[in-house]
Amino acid sequence: MQTMRKQAGASDPEGFDAIVREVFAPIYPTIAEQIVAKTQKTKGHCLDVGCGTGALGRAIARLSDLHITFFDQSPEMIELSMDYAHEENIMRRSDFLIGDIHHLALQDNTMDLVISRGSSPFWSDWNRAYQEIFRVLKEGGHAYIGGGFGTAKLREEIIQTMRERNPDWRKGFANKLRPEREALPKILQDLQASQTNIIDDASGFWVHIIK
Numbered sequence: 001m002q003t004m005r006k007q008a009g010a011s012d013p014e015g016f017d018a019i020v021r022e023v024f025a026p027i028y029p030t031i032a033e034q035i036v037a038k039t040q041k042t043k044g045h046c047l048d049v050g051c052g053t054g055a056l057g058r059a060i061a062r063l064s065d066l067h068i069t070f071f072d073q074s075p076e077m078i079e080l081s082m083d084y085a086h087e088e089n090i091m092r093r094s095d096f097l098i099g100d101i102h103h104l105a106l107q108d109n110t111m112d113l114v115i116s117r118g119s120s121p122f123w124s125d126w127n128r129a130y131q132e133i134f135r136v137l138k139e140g141g142h143a144y145i146g147g148g149f150g151t152a153k154l155r156e157e158i159i160q161t162m163r164e165r166n167p168d169w170r171k172g173f174a175n176k177l178r179p180e181r182e183a184l185p186k187i188l189q190d191l192q193a194s195q196t197n198i199i200d201d202a203s204g205f206w207v208h209i210i211k
Ligand SMILES: C[S@@+](CC[C@H](N)C(=O)[O-])C[C@H]1O[C@@H](n2cnc3c(N)ncnc32)[C@H](O)[C@@H]1O
Pocket: 007, 008, 009, 010, 020, 049, 050, 051, 052, 053, 054, 055, 056, 071, 072, 073, 074, 077, 099, 100, 101, 102, 116, 117, 118, 119, 122, 123, 124
């Protein structure tokens, strides 16, 4: 699982930002509601891994009193997250970190909630990345990692719009991730979490972990 993958958005931050605003925007409030309902985390610290423009972390911030650490390997994405956090008046409970999920520069047991949407397909080593996420979670903390669209209807609409823009969009996506998905049960078992759950339905694919 040491393959290099093209980093979403890294080559065209403005184009990625436009797609998030024009196409993906409705999914974030829906996913944020689902995460808060499932995890019941509304206070403390939340880490948004591979935050992109910070859309999910900001949606979580709107629903909670959580302090959000926006984390991405792309400085351009972190800059966009900062601009939006400023616009949305959440700077006093936001911080920003540039880095790679495989070497997370955060202390053990510091996060109440770790969220990550649409980033894991680009991670080269899921075992290492999941270990890093688990390490920074507090006891009783939750992680919600995956690539969902919120609902099956939103998923269908977005796939259709994206295919109108680019007919090859996401073609063969599930097959590309097959080795990682097959390795996931063992990766999760090795974490020795108090609970893990793989959610794979018509709205998308998520891994829910409770430390
Ligand atoms: C498809 S975007 C998703 C952005 C955002 N979470 C969203 O849902 O709109 C994937 C993001 O993951 C980031 N990323 C990819 N690999 C990463 C890694 N190893 N460590 C940190 N961030 C990474 C990319 O820079 C990009 O911003």
